[in-house]
Amino acid sequence: MIVPSAIPGIIPIVLYNGEIPWKVPNDIRETILMPEPVSRFIPSVPYLLIDELRLSVHHLMEVRNLAACLFGLEQSSGPLELFELGARLNRWMQTDPNLDSMRRDFLFFSKIH
Secondary structure: OOOOOOOOOOOOEEEEOOOOOOOOOOEHHHHOOOOHHHHHHOOOOEOEEEEHHHOOOHHHHHHOOHHHHHHHHHHOOOHHHHHHHHHHHHHHHHOOHHHHHHHHHHHHHHHHO
C-alpha cells in the first residue's frame, strides 16, 4: 500500500576517490558532536560507501556500465590506458542515441584537458 504523503526510499551514497582509504564511520550519527541535552536529535543516517580507487571495475566496463567506466577513468594508470578506456566508452555511447549529449560533453572535456 502506498501512502500519498510518503516519499520514495532514499539511499545516501558517498563516492570517495581519495588516495588514503576511507576511515570515517558509516553512519553520520557517529561523526556529529552535540552537547548531551540535544544529542538525542542527532540523525542516524547510514550510507553506502563507494571507494572508487579500491573498487575493481575493469571487468564491468564490458557490460556497458557507465559508473564503472567513470571509475575506470579515475583509476587509469597512464595516458595509453586512459585513451583505450575513452575509445571503449565512446564506441559504447555511439550505440545509444540517448547518450549523444553525454558523448559531446566527454569530447568537449577531452579537448580542453
